[in-house]
Amino acid sequence: MKLLRALSFCLFVCAANAFEIDDVLDRLDNALTIAAFQDNLRARLSGTIDVELYHFQQPAPGLIDSNIDNLFNPRLTFFLDAQFGPHVYFFAQSRLDRGFDPSDHGAQIRLDEYALRVTPWEDGRFTLQVGKFATVVGNFVPRHLSWDNPFINAPLVYENITAISDKAAPASPQDFIRRFEAHAKYEFNPVIWGPSYASGVSVSGRVGQFDYAAEMKNSSLSSRPESWNVTAMGFDQPTFNARVGFRPSQAWNLGLSASDGAYLRREAAPTLPPGRDIDDYRQFVLGQDVSYALHHLQLWAEFYEARFEVPRVGDADTFACYFEVKYKFTPQFFAALRWNQQLFGTVPDGAGGRVRWGDDLGRVDAAIAYRFTTHTQLKLQYSFQHETTGPGDDNHLLAAQFTVRF
């Protein structure tokens, strides 16, 4: 209750003093931007403060890791953007929060992203980037941060936990199906874990109406945040991701993505069948994405077909997609709606038959947002998730997120 009162007070102050707050934060922005060597070295420190409140049913949906139904999840994020002359750019992102995904755990601080980018030519035909950074696959990454994401959470494919576990191989097909425990979600993996800030190297650029990007990362798209650090997972089993984009006009952007890499962590090696290595079990992903934008309307859609090679089971296939629309009704108010779907294939059940390896489900996300100032934003979201196979469980989620951008 105290928290709600504090949040209400913040909103009241923002609404009443919007212009002054904007001015102060603009001045802070200027103070946090420096230049030297005749402006050849420029650096800017910026960030966001996110205060999130969740109310949901157990088991908590998506990657929310909490045994309590009402979750308070604050987050402080710092960004560093630096330009060294016309060709070299560096960026970093560090967060102080309760975990990479919303959780009821204690505070932790992480360096989530850091990368050095070299762009030799002015026309953007080629860029080389090295470091720990978001994947080039799909079209969600450019809007995954709290200020840009119309929603508070990610599309289903980026956060729905499946029966795949990168920590241990199943002992049998039955074990693969039955061991999945929604409450122990951090033992399992989604198809793509968030924006997948894995470490590696990428090349990208544009040729006419086409753009391309390819990367070699140290861990697969489904890998957990702990696997993204190069110190945790080396490049013994690299993952290769690529995307080709076609932009017939500024309004449309179409893309095809692909990914191939080993998805098991080293601790899974002792649980594998004799003579097999973690590199023998791979995650393949094919993706198609499309986006459209004109005036106050924006649309996005992604389609993913994923295959996991599961020890002692075989191929586990899944298909996931979503359609998302955002419309800005006034300069400060917008609303968004998203339909998500994930379908699961079948695997051998060990008794001569086949069984679905996950419950098909759909989820509707609806959000409204109001920008009090150019630096403060409030989002409210309701999500309804429904399993269309299996027990047919439903889950309702209510969430609020207040963001201050500086």
Added chain:
Amino acid sequence: MRCRLAGLNTVLALLPISVLADSVLEGRVELPKSHSAPVMAKRYEIVTHSGVLSTQPPLAVVYLDGSFPKQTSPPTKQIVQKDLTFIPALLPVQVGTRVEFPNLDDTYHSIFSYSPAKRFDLGRYRPEERPIPSEIFDKAGLVTLRCDIHEHMRGLILVLNTPHFAMTDAEGRFRLGGLPSGHYTLKAWIDSKTTHEQLVELKRGETVRVDFP
């Protein structure tokens, strides 16, 4: 007789103000030493171009405060978006002026303002967008322009009640000509928190020098 007087009024009204008002104000404004050297966030852009954003030297707007007739035919001004920058970065206009925002880049821009003097959002628009997106600035005050896509982009429109204003050059020098005689307050707008002012007396045909410390 009444008809003749009406005719004379019409002729007088059509005469340019400069014929009746030919005082000149010139001088210098002490400008801040700092300048803006923006940094573009390219974190999640697959296609990036080399190069750095242009720097913006600090400039001031000098204007004669007072009661002046409103514009009968408001002019149209432009602020273009080129190389991911607003050009000019600071534009003074009289109340009632229409400002167009042509996009000269090969990418979308989404210009908006939440300033109390003008709240608007043009949405995402292409370089070839016609008619060119525009807004009429009908309330005096400072309007901060931003782009919803390119966070570093920032521009200012200073909407004034007076038709007598001028931008300084990078050295702070200014010249205001064609001014009417009388007692006025001359103001030098530096930024949102700093406006200097001095009282001036203008006599017909005279040039008055005013320096702002």
